[in-house]
Amino acid sequence: xxxxxxxxxxxxxxxxxxxxxxxxxxxxxxxxxxxxxxxxxxxxxxxxxxxxxxxxxxxxxxxxxxxxxxxxxxxxxxxxxxxxxxxxxxxxxxxxxxxxxxxxxxxxxxxxxxxxxxxxxxxxxxxxxxxxxxxxxxxxxxxxxxxxxxxxxxxxxxxxxxxxxxxxxxxxxxxxxxxxxxxxxxxxxxxxxxxxxxxxxxxxxxxxxxxxxxxxxxxxxxxxxxxxxxxxxxxxxxxxxxxxxxxxxxxxxxxxxxxxxxxxxxxxxxxxxxxxxxxxxxxxxxxxxxxxxxxxxxxxxxxxxxxxxxxxxxxxxxxxxxxxxxxxxxxxxxxxxxxxx
Numbered sequence: 001x002x003x004x005x006x007x008x009x010x011x012x013x014x015x016x017x018x019x020x021x022x023x024x025x026x027x028x029x030x031x032x033x034x035x036x037x038x039x040x041x042x043x044x045x046x047x048x049x050x051x052x053x054x055x056x057x058x059x060x061x062x063x064x065x066x067x068x069x070x071x072x073x074x075x076x077x078x079x080x081x082x083x084x085x086x087x088x089x090x091x092x093x094x095x096x097x098x099x100x101x102x103x104x105x106x107x108x109x110x111x112x113x114x115x116x117x118x119x120x121x122x123x124x125x126x127x128x129x130x131x132x133x134x135x136x137x138x139x140x141x142x143x144x145x146x147x148x149x150x151x152x153x154x155x156x157x158x159x160x161x162x163x164x165x166x167x168x169x170x171x172x173x174x175x176x177x178x179x180x181x182x183x184x185x186x187x188x189x190x191x192x193x194x195x196x197x198x199x200x201x202x203x204x205x206x207x208x209x210x211x212x213x214x215x216x217x218x219x220x221x222x223x224x225x226x227x228x229x230x231x232x233x234x235x236x237x238x239x240x241x242x243x244x245x246x247x248x249x250x251x252x253x254x255x256x257x258x259x260x261x262x263x264x265x266x267x268x269x270x271x272x273x274x275x276x277x278x279x280x281x282x283x284x285x286x287x288x289x290x291x292x293x294x295x296x297x298x299x300x301x302x303x304x305x306x307x308x309x310x311x312x313x314x315x316x317x318x319x320x321x322x323x324x325x326x327x328x329x330x331x332x333x334x335x336x337x338x339x340x341x
Contacts, residue, residue, distance in 0.1 A: 001040070001124040003066065005030050005194070008056055012116040013102075015145055015176040030058075031065050040070050048077040060087040060224050067096065076100060081126040082119045093133045098319070100172070103126060104139040105148050108155025113147050126163040135168035136204075137320035142193060144175045149189040151232055158196045170204040177210050187214060191236045192337065203325065206220055206317035206337045215341040234327060240338075247335050252308045253278045255299065255320055257291045261312030265292040270340055274310065278302075282309025310335045 009016075053059055056316060067075075075097040080138060091097040102216055103123060104112035111120040125178070131138040142148075142157065162169060175189055197205045203305060207215070252274045259278075264270045267327060278301065279294040286296045302309065302324075310339065311320045311334065 001044060001070070002047045002049065002190045003030070003053070004047070004051075006056060007051045009050060009052040009080070010082050010117070011053050013053065013104075014114050014116070014147075015143060015178065017020070019214070030062055034062075034066060037070075040072075042072055042073065044072040046070065046072045048075065050078075050081070052080055053077055054079055054083045054085050055089070060085065063087055063091075063273075068327060069090070075217045079114070080116060080117075081123045081130070084129065090292045091129060092130050092137050093252070095134055095137065098137040098139065099130060100139040100141055101161075102143050102174075103157065104141075104143045104145065106153040106158070107273075110148050111151055114145060124160055124164045124166075127166060127169070131166060131169050135166070135264060136170065136318065138166075139170040139172055139318050140166065141172045141174060144173070144190060151189070154189065154196060156192045157193070161197070161202075162200055169202075170206070170321070171202055172206055172208055172314075172317070173211060174208040175210045175214070188233060188236060191338065192232055195235065195239050197233045203331050204318040204321035206303075206311075206314060208314055212314075212341045215338060227231075231321070233292060243336050243339055247308055247339055248273050249275075249279060250279045250308050251275045252310045252335060253280060253302055254294075254310050254312050255302075255324075256279050256312030256316075257281045257283075257289075257296055258288050260314050262292060264296075264310070264312055264340060267341075273339070274335070276310075277307070280306045289292060299323070299327070302327070304329070306333065309333050310333050310340055311337070 010306050048063070053063075056062075066072075075091070077097055077099040079088070079099055079101055081099075081101045088097065088099065093097065101123065103111070103120075104114050105120065108118070108120045112118050127138060127140065146273065148154075159232055173193060175186060175190075190207070194205055194207075207283070254264070265276065276294065278297060279291050280297050280299045282299050284298070287298055289296045309324065309329070311317050313320055317337065321331075324334065325331065
């Protein structure tokens with residue numbers, strides 16, 4: 001179920017459109033509409049978007065009503081975090097909701113250029129508060145555009161993450177889907193940010209479908225082809241090669257039975273590089289089912305041996321990574337997401 005019922009927003013991001021920040025307020029009773037729903041699935045997932053969900057004065061009331069009325073299995077709020085919400089804070093602390101926030105900058109000037117807001121420091125402080133008790137439920141997104149891919153900008157972003165103690169959060173790297181022809185020039189920067197986040201102790205760093213598509217088209221040959229004196233590019237090449245040496249050709253356990261996991265098993269490149277010996281999923285309703293020729297097993301079957309693990313999800317990468325951590329699985333067994341395109 002998706003609550004995206006208005007285009008009111010307190011930012012005007014350059015990669016967005018008036019469809020999402022045009023300012024037209026809802027002209028119907030959202031609580032009355034929700035209350036008219038007679039039955040929902042016990043596996044209900046609710047997504048909150050907009051516009052900006054917290055920009056409406058009645059958000060706290062609507063959010064609280066939906067939680068009590070539907071008792072969703074999971075919820076995710078897509079918020080810019082410019083406005084702090086005690087209701088969201090309580091829900092995160094009670095582990096009833098996760099949230100995703102895009103920041104897209106490492107300096108206040110670039111943040112203002114891209115987000116049309118001077119509230120960068122507010123956003124970081126609010127994320128620090130939201131994540132204090134359950135950082136694994138907070139995903140910080142970096143969307144690459146023409147203004148924010150320089151190394152200095154990315155280093156500034158990493159410094160902000162350290163300063164606000166956000167290393168235990170999940171991170172998602174993306175690109176503006178409207179500038180496909182420029183994305184290839186950002187791949188080095190994307191990989192630079194990926195490895196810089198790893199350097200500061202971030203475990204859950206994933207790439208979204210836009211980045212996966214570009215990596216698939218370019219391949220690692222494009223990232224590694226020429227010798228370069230640039231220390232940043234040399235670092236990227238060395239890290240990629242080290243990952244290839246560590247994981248390519250290995251047996252793996254695939255976590256997940258969703259659409260992304262299905263696409264992986266259909267991908268000839270993935271099948272050449274990895275030998276899937278087991279598929280696991282946390283949902284009991286899927287255990288014993290056939291999934292692309294594999295019998296789905298419970299995640300407890302992963303075991304504590306040295307078999308590598310592929311997280312077959314983009315949207316829930318952080319949640320899966322942190323579940324593996326709770327299961328005391330060595331994080332070095334997790335195949336980096338940039339290798340599975």
